[in-house]
Amino acid sequence: MRSALNSPFSPGSDSVPEVWAGRTEQLSDWRDVVRPRRIAGLPERGRTILGEAGLGKSTLVRRIAREAAAGGDWVTPQLRIPSGSDPLKLVAAAILRLADEAGLAASREARIRKALDRVQAVAASGISLSLRQADGPEPYTVLTDLLVEVGRAAIRAGVAVLIHIDEVQNITGENALSQLLIALGDALVFEEPVAVPGLAAQVHRSLPLAVYLTGLPDFADMAGARKGATFARRFKTTTLSAIDDDDLASALQSFIIDGWPVPDGAGGIAKIRMEPGAASAIVDLCRGEPFLFQLAGERAWYAGTGEVITRAQVLEGWKAARSEAVSHVERILERLPARETQFLRAMADLREDDRTLTRIAKEMGLAKATDAGPTSQRLDSVRGIIERGKPYSFRHRAVEAYLSGDWPDL
Ligand SMILES: Nc1ncnc2c1ncn2[C@@H]1O[C@H](COP(=O)(O)OP(=O)(O)O)[C@@H](O)[C@H]1O
Ligand SMILES: [Mg+2]
Incomplete structure (x- = not known):
């Protein structure tokens, strides 16, 4: 009944886990602060979410992005920066896809055509563009210009735009990092003049753009030390820590009360339950680490096939997970x-x-x-x-x- 095919636990995978715990503050920051303020044209800083490996940074923003996309917002996929690569290429390509979604590709307006052409050049050459064409605009202004156009289209469509850049600590080139932060920051603080009926003077509004940067804490040094005050004015940094035991326990509560539904192999649905002692053992073993929570859950799921996950199975499964759990912590310490x-x-x-x-x-x-x-x-x-x-x-x-x-x- 329980098998590898129907486990709802997913350690290490890049999907949003079915068994979700906590992070309510960060989720509501998006729902109740960032999105509504940006939609209303109010200024609101980008978000930088840092923390040690396995704390759920990527997953958190993936979940926010998935929710946003489901509501019609325009979102980039998780733009993961490979170590030593040119982030401008990746981000330029993503902004082009947003522009596509915004319907700008078909635009006949010269201003928009030019902005698209220039970002295409950045997508192809990245940071080296600024060296090759000494007289042209810097890549960051080019990216900002197109983002502003995407933001204007988003105002017309009544949606928000969300950009997620992951593993930002991998941006090692000084110039690439500052160009990227300035490009995004300038778009965030950009103010669009709007005419208000009955008001002679124009008022200004921010664009409905939101930026999430995620990565290891080392990024704080890279962005903080040199980019300093400007970066802090444009991005609000949160460092994630362990998830509360209460939140982990609530996440497992549905196994205890209702059972977790899985196909029973005969066209029906079976409910997989968990002994309360099994749930508390998982909470106890994982020590607030979302990765270890998924790992302990998965191993317990695999440790039997019956309808009830027992405490003995959690402990049995953990034996198989033991060395992986240890290396998880050792990797953090080694860095x-x-x-x-x-x-x-x-x-x-x-x-x-x-x-x-x-x-x-x-x-x-x-x-x-x-x-x-x-x-x-x-x-x-x-x-x-x-x-x-x-x-x-x-x-x-x-x-x-x-x-x-x-x-x-x-
Ligand atoms: N809020 C959460 N509740 C339950 N599991 C989570 C949560 N956040 C992350 N996870 C799980 O923890 C693991 C690590 O998450 P990940 O986002 O890759 O961490 P990071 O990006 O911080 O290294 C993944 O297996 C993911 O499914
Ligand atoms: Mg990650």
């Missing part, structure tokens, strides 16, 4: 500079109520607490792995579990 890993290890070795900067610094063998200050600040405000409260605590609960206990064993 960190040595000093940050050292800090986390020292912090994990201390009792929860002993985790103060002074104690951690001492544990690291540092002379003064302030020597560990910058490291702790980065781990908190850039990476979202710890929280510098009183005492310090882990926000990344899988990292904590891995460093301080028997996890992934129960």
